[in-house]
Amino acid sequence: MGTATWHGVKPAATRVRKSSAEARARKRLKVSLPVHLRPFDARYAEIEDVGQVVDFTRDGLFFKTCMPHYFVGMRLIVTFPYGDKISAHRKFLGSVVRLEHLGNDSRGIAVRFLL
Numbered sequence: 112m113g114t115a116t117w118h119g120v121k122p123a124a125t126r127v128r129k130s131s132a133e134a135r136a137r138k139r140l141k142v143s144l145p146v147h148l149r150p151f152d153a154r155y156a157e158i159e160d161v162g163q164v165v166d167f168t169r170d171g172l173f174f175k176t177c178m179p180h181y182f183v184g185m186r187l188i189v190t191f192p193y194g195d196k197i198s199a200h201r202k203f204l205g206s207v208v209r210l211e212h213l214g215n216d217s218r219g220i221a222v223r224f225l226l
Contacts, residue, residue, distance in 0.1 A: 139166040146174050147193040151186035171223040181220050183207050189222060
């Protein structure tokens with residue numbers, strides 16, 4: 112019995128893996144806008160934060176904050192854009208997917224929107 116060959120497809124061992132920046136499904140838009148965040152979990156109901164969005168897509172966003180309470184997997188209620196001069200606030204349910212230490216007690220938080 113013969114074996115089938117798929118023309119134009121490289122074997123798995125020779126495929127080149129894309130960098131994480133190239134692997135993103137959507138291009139990120141660079142902005143500097145406030146974002147309001149509250150934990151979804153009622154145990155942390157008293158915590159509120161207003162961070163500064165660095166970039167976003169329709170799938171999520173990355174923001175800077177000095178608040179230390181975030182952890183990977185934490186669910187958040189995200190209001191973006193946020194502020195008195197904003198006419199259309201949108202609320203999203205999101206989950207923290209990455210944390211970065213940016214120096215000067217500042218942190219970078221990546222959030223993926225769930226709904």
